[in-house]
Each structure stands twice: as C-alpha cells, then as structure tokens.
Amino acid sequence: MNYVSLLKQHNLKATPQRLEILSIMHQSGHIDIDGLFSKIIQSFPSISLATLYKNLHIMLNSNIILELKLPNTKPKYELIQAPHAHLLCQKCGSCIDLSLDTDTLIKEVSQKSGYKLHESTLIFSGLCPQCQNH
Amino acid sequence: MNYVSLLKQHNLKATPQRLEILSIMHQSGHIDIDGLFSKIIQSFPSISLATLYKNLHIMLNSNIILELKLPNTKPKYELIQAPHAHLLCQKCGSCIDLSLDTDTLIKEVSQKSGYKLHESTLIFSGLCPQCQNH
DNA sequence: TAAGTAAAAATAATTATTATCTAAGCTGAG
DNA sequence: CTCAGCTTAGATAATAATTATTTTTACTTA
Numbered sequence: 316m317n318y319v320s321l322l323k324q325h326n327l328k329a330t331p332q333r334l335e336i337l338s339i340m341h342q343s344g345h346i347d348i349d350g351l352f353s354k355i356i357q358s359f360p361s362i363s364l365a366t367l368y369k370n371l372h373i374m375l376n377s378n379i380i381l382e383l384k385l386p387n388t389k390p391k392y393e394l395i396q397a398p399h400a401h402l403l404c405q406k407c408g409s410c411i412d413l414s415l416d417t418d419t420l421i422k423e424v425s426q427k428s429g430y431k432l433h434e435s436t437l438i439f440s441g442l443c444p445q446c447q448n449h
Numbered sequence: 450m451n452y453v454s455l456l457k458q459h460n461l462k463a464t465p466q467r468l469e470i471l472s473i474m475h476q477s478g479h480i481d482i483d484g485l486f487s488k489i490i491q492s493f494p495s496i497s498l499a500t501l502y503k504n505l506h507i508m509l510n511s512n513i514i515l516e517l518k519l520p521n522t523k524p525k526y527e528l529i530q531a532p533h534a535h536l537l538c539q540k541c542g543s544c545i546d547l548s549l550d551t552d553t554l555i556k557e558v559s560q561k562s563g564y565k566l567h568e569s570t571l572i573f574s575g576l577c578p579q580c581q582n583h
Numbered sequence: 584t585a586a587g588t589a590a591a592a593a594t595a596a597t598t599a600t601t602a603t604c605t606a607a608g609c610t611g612a613g
Numbered sequence: 614c615t616c617a618g619c620t621t622a623g624a625t626a627a628t629a630a631t632t633a634t635t636t637t638t639a640c641t642t643a
Binding site: 328330332333359361362363365366369370 | 589590591592593594
C-alpha cells in the first residue's frame with residue numbers, strides 16, 4: 316500500500332507521522348487512541364495526543380480511516396476497506412473483521428424502512444473460538 | 450409498564466429519580482445524557498449529572514437499559530426491548546428503531562465465523578424519508 | 584533565498600466522566 | 614416504635630478525554 320499517494324489523493328500532506336499512523340493501523344487492524352499513542356511514541360517520542368487526535372480527525376473527514384464505536388470500550392480506528400462486519404469477543408476483548416454482504420442487507424433494510432441508506436455498522440458480540448474452550 | 454417492579458426484579462430500589470429516567474426513556478425512545486439531564490431537571494431540579502451517570506451505569510449493569518454508541522454523537526440510552534436495528538438520518542440526526550430478524554443473522558454469522566454470538570448492534574445510516582425531499 | 588502554507592509541538596482550556604464524602608430515607612429486628 | 618444498617622441522592626472534587634490556541638518547524642514554490 317502506498318500511503319503517500321493515498322494521502323495526496325485527498326490533498327493531505329504525507330507527513331512521517333501520518334504515514335506511521337496508517338502503517339500502525341494496517342498492522343493492528345483496529346486500534347484505539349491509547350494503543351496508537353503507545354506505538355507511535357516509539358518512533359516519534361515527541362508526538363502528543365493532541366497531534367494524534369488532530370490527524371485522526373483529518374483522516375476521518377477525508378474518509379481514509381473510520382471510527383468504530385464499540386460497546387464498553389473506547390473507539391477504535393481502522394483503515395477504510397471493503398464494508399464488513401465486526402466480531403467482538405466479550406471474554407478476550409479481541410475484535411476481528413468479517414466480510415459480509417452488507418449491500419444486500421442495506422438494500423433490504425432500505426426497502427423495509429423507506430430510508431435511503433448507504434452505510435452500516437454491524438457489530439456482533441459473543442465468544443471467539445479460543446475462548447469457547449474455557 | 451410497571452417500572453417499579455422492573456427495578457425490584459433486579460434488586461434495585463425504585464427511587465423517584467430512576468422511575469423518571471425510565472419514563473423519559475420510554476417517551477423518547479433514545480436519548481443521550483444531555484437530553485436526559487435537561488428533561489429530568491424539570492422534575493428534579495437538584496439532580497446532578499453524577500447521579501444520572503451513576504444510575505445509568507447501575508441500570509446498564511442490570512440490563513434494564515442499553516447504551517447505544519452511534520457514529521459522530523454521544524452515546525444514547527434506551528430501554529431494553531426486543532432486539533432491533535437502528536436507523537440514523539445523517540441530515541436531521543434522528544434515530545429510529547427497526548424490528549429485524551436479528552436471530553437468523555446472528556446464526557448465519559456464527560456459522561460463518563466459528564464465534565458463539567449472542568448479541569448484535571446493527572446501525573444503518575442514510576437519509577430518512579422526510580430528508581430525501583430536500 | 585524569501586514568502587506563504589501546513590503541520591507538529593507545546594500548552595492551555597474545555598468537556599466528559601468518575602470518585603468521594605455526607606446526609607437523607609427506607610427497612611427490618613428488636 | 615425506634616434504632617442500626619444499608620442504599621441512594623446530593624454536593625463537590627478529581628480525573629480523564631478531547632479540543633483549542635499559539636508558537637515553531639518544515640516544506641513548497643515563486
């Protein structure tokens with residue numbers, strides 16, 4: 316992935332800090348502000364939470380990343396990719412992606428409701444395979 | 450609805466403040482902390498946000514109400530009823546319930562993923578019928 | 584190179600939430 | 614009935630989370 320061009324496509328400067336944010340998100344899948352901060356501070360010891368929040372907001376507004384509000388936790392951030400659902404394990408706290416045909420679901424719900432829908436947030440909670448064996 | 454017995458079933462005292470919280474939620478469907486505060490202060494002028502938060506947490510833990518974390522807004526609270534989806538209008542900000550067969554969806558996703566799921570949060574965003582005509 | 588712009592850094596301010604402490608109100612045992 | 618014990622509201626303080634402001638740095642381009 317070339318994050319430099321991704322940022323430039325959205326008229327944002329490809330600063331080292333932003334590139335690192337995106338790279339961390341790519342590795343982590345989903346990450347909250349604290350996780351992000353503790354990772355990025357390793358490469359940029361002088362960065363502040365304010366800078367982090369600022370950049371997250373900028374990239375949120377540009378639809379480069381999205382904010383995922385989950386039950387019982389702080390919001391997590393992830394790179395925007397194909398629409399998908401999220402699975403949460405209530406025991407170990409993990410969060411994974413699940414590709415799902417959200418389009419047909421959205422269409423169904425649109426018809427049923429009269430709304431003109433184009434986005435969905437689908438979160439399922441329960442036990443992951445590992446945690447079921449305990 | 451008899452909120453007194455609802456609270457007692459969960460070993461919570463049916464204080465006037467709690468009853469009013471539940472009654473407001475029943476009227477509003479979904480409401481955030483500020484909306485709740487501005488309504489309840491009419492009947493209980495001395496109530497504080499701390500008391501409100503405290504009671505919300507108590508009732509959340511007892512599964513009398515649930516917290517709904519929505520994109521771009523503060524969490525909203527609602528009475529627990531049958532599982533359903535939520536529709537958000539991105540223009541007027543309204544939020545409505547839509548009854549949906551979440552069970553089969555959960556089963557599908559469980560099979561597909563290997564997770565043992567029992568809860569879902571389904572949020573759809575777009576334009577409500579009114580806002581489509583503008 | 585100098586000017587203009589955008590972002591980072593540093594910090595302050597604000598907002599949101601939680602914790603602590605006291606006093607009031609209910610309940611059950613005597 | 615009344616007192617002891619428990620739960621909660623109220624009042625306030627403390628903490629945590631987020632946003633705003635100002636200064637400094639770096640990059641771009643004329």
